[in-house]
Amino acid sequence: MSLALSQADQAALVARHRAAIDGSLRTKLTTSAVIAAMVALFLYGLSTFEVSLWRILSGLGNLGTFVVLMLPPDPGSLARAVIFVKALFETIAIAFLGTILAAVLAFPLGFIAARNVVANRIVHFFARRSLDTVRGVDALIWALIWINVVGLGPFAGMLAIMTSDIGAFGKLYSEAIEAADRKPVEGVTSLGGGKLHEIRFGLIPQVLPVIASQVLYYIESNTRSSTIIGIVGAGGIGLYLAETIRTLEWQQVSFLILLILAAVTAIDFLSARLRFAIIGQRAI
Structure with missing residues (x-):
């Protein structure tokens, strides 16, 4: 006996458990709100902390100076x-x-x-x-x-x-x-x-x-x-x-x-x- 479901049976199964498959409206809203809050926090950090790739690259020279001063360990x-x-x-x-x-x-x-x-x-x-x-x-x-x-x-x-x-x-x-x-x-x-x-x-x-x-x-x-x-x-x-x-x-x-x-x-x-x-x- 074949265990495969017909298209009608599949459609009926999906319709019966539609709420579990799609999720509730509350879950969708909560997920969207969390994602939006995380994105907003990320953008806030980028703007407030003055993140700059140039500052990092220019600071690598200072890092090299410290490394030279640390050698040899003594x-x-x-x-x-x-x-x-x-x-x-x-x-x-x-x-x-x-x-x-x-x-x-x-x-x-x-x-x-x-x-x-x-x-x-x-x-x-x-x-x-x-x-x-x-x-x-x-x-x-x-x-x-x-x-x-x-x-x-x-x-x-x-x-x-x-x-x-x-x-x-x-x-x-x-x-x-x-x-x-x-x-x-x-x-x-x-x-x-x-x-x-x-x-x-x-x-x-x-x-x-x-x-x-x-x-x-x-x-x-x-x-x-x-x-x-x-x-x-x-x-x-x-x-x-x-x-x-x-x-x-x-x-x-x-x-x-x-x-x-x-x-x-x-x-x-x-x-x-x-x-x-x-x-x-x-x-x-």
């Missing part, structure tokens, strides 16, 4: 190089501790913010908005806040990274949990398992590889962020980077930049190996 002295390397490890420690603490603290928050775990709309609403509020404040702002709370140093930097990442991890965790397959959860329920059993044996095994991959990526990303927050006094190599730029020690600036690039590359290499070890080679 820490200045052996003692200075040791100080820089120690500050680099301090930056890595800030990123690592802040990310791990945020990942641990955000773990229960992700389940609370997931619709398929907490069905109460009020709890879900406040959980999501709280995470949005924390995530909406940049790590640099959190660093300024924590510096005024606990004082200058790497402790404030670690707290800034932790606070900023709690909101990001909570959102990512909740989305991963909501996207999890329901069949393992239903299997646990069919065997008489309660809500905690559903989470422990149905959801966590599915989302744990995704969570681990996200944490490893954020450790790498936060190494760069820790450099920035160090500029405002939150410890790490950023403080020395800001100092050398301010005193026009361009060879030391290039040495610090190379240290940061080497650290990020090494962390990226190690995190990739750890991620594949956790989720398996099927991700390649």
Whole structure:
């Protein structure tokens, strides 16, 4: 028996689901309004920011001058190089501790913010908005806040990274949990398992590889962020980077930049190996 539809059947099928195919008027108006707003914002930026290709081309000469001043990279002295390397490890420690603490603290928050775990709309609403509020404040702002709370140093930097990442991890965790397959959860329920059993044996095994991959990526990303927050006094190599730029020690600036690039590359290499070890080679 042929499964092909006749033209009449196709026409009837299209007519029956015309609303779903064409979309509602509200959806069309919303889409058009969003596109128009994005185009208007783009044009506004072009006109307000005085975007000019000539300014970019003329500035390339200045960029070349800075590159020449940065060569060759030179820490200045052996003692200075040791100080820089120690500050680099301090930056890595800030990123690592802040990310791990945020990942641990955000773990229960992700389940609370997931619709398929907490069905109460009020709890879900406040959980999501709280995470949005924390995530909406940049790590640099959190660093300024924590510096005024606990004082200058790497402790404030670690707290800034932790606070900023709690909101990001909570959102990512909740989305991963909501996207999890329901069949393992239903299997646990069919065997008489309660809500905690559903989470422990149905959801966590599915989302744990995704969570681990996200944490490893954020450790790498936060190494760069820790450099920035160090500029405002939150410890790490950023403080020395800001100092050398301010005193026009361009060879030391290039040495610090190379240290940061080497650290990020090494962390990226190690995190990739750890991620594949956790989720398996099927991700390649």
